[in-house]
């Protein structure tokens with residue numbers, strides 16, 4: 344039997360129906376004069392996120408970096424949460440690509456607040472760098488899929504507006520956040536100046552992300568994307584997968600949250616692990632006795648793949664290819680291996 348792969352929600356394989364949609368996609372040259380399917384996806388995503396326009400990207404990292412690239416000023420600072428993906432998992436791109444310094448703000452749960460952001464924005468001074476932008480992440484990956492409530496995001500936007508600063512939203516899992524909050528994605532997306540969403544995580548596509556924002560910002564983003572090597576030609580083949588996922592996969596994304604809860608429940612009373620209650624599709628497991636590097640191979644041998652997330656922390660992520668029964672079964676295997 345193939346192992347239950349809970350290392351990430353990026354491990355999903357495109358279904359036969361998704362592959363059919365890809366094979367049948369109408370395509371053009373998106374760099375030359377446009378690809379019709381990519382154009383349809385961009386229009387749909389702009390609408391879904393409450394913005395004027397959107398652009399399709401090969402990856403979330405490139406879309407994120409283009410979003411922050413729009414706000415970046417060399418020698419200035421971008422305020423973000425201390426465990427943000429933008430800071431830890433994008434290969435130093437903030438200073439490397441844009442010459443900006445991150446201003447990390449520690450939080451207990453990955454969730455910035457308006458007060459914390461306000462405190463981190465530099466006062467006008469000849470002695471300290473200026474703040475050029477703010478970035479938030481929803482859901483927050485490293486914090487275990489925590490959800491930033493609408494009111495918090497709205498309050499952060501008010502702070503940003505008060506300082507005339509742009510707000511970028513890393514919404515690789517915005518679909519999960521919206522489902523958990525029971526709001527349309529636009530309720531969150533429209534609060535940001537630019538918002539990135541991924542199709543290759545909870546939506547089960549092989550690849551792809553979008554950045555949404557104003558028409559002017561997306562015109563500028565087109566140039567940055569091209570500079571980063573993100574001009575894609577017959578991208579309709581990939582955009583077709585995303586269009587398919589928005590129609591068929593997005594409505595069931597809450598099932599992944601139920602599966603995460605099913606896994607967590609199996610370990611609730613276990614003496615050797617403390618489970619961080621999952622808010623969405625990510626379950627963080629704090630080992631009370633074992634080391635993550637010892638447990639991961641033992642779990643793999645028992646048919647469950649997870650990743651270490653620190654010396655005594657494991658991360659398990661539910662997704663399209665894992666049912667609630669599979670997740671509960673993974674919880675049982677974890678319970679046995681840790682016993």
Ligand SMILES: Cc1ncc(COP(=O)(O)O)c(C=O)c1O
Nearest residue numbers: 402403404405428480484513515
């Ligand atoms: C919160 C967050 N932002 C951005 C990304 C980057 O996406 P990609 O892997 O498509 O570059 C990820 C990927 O895991 C993520 O979890």
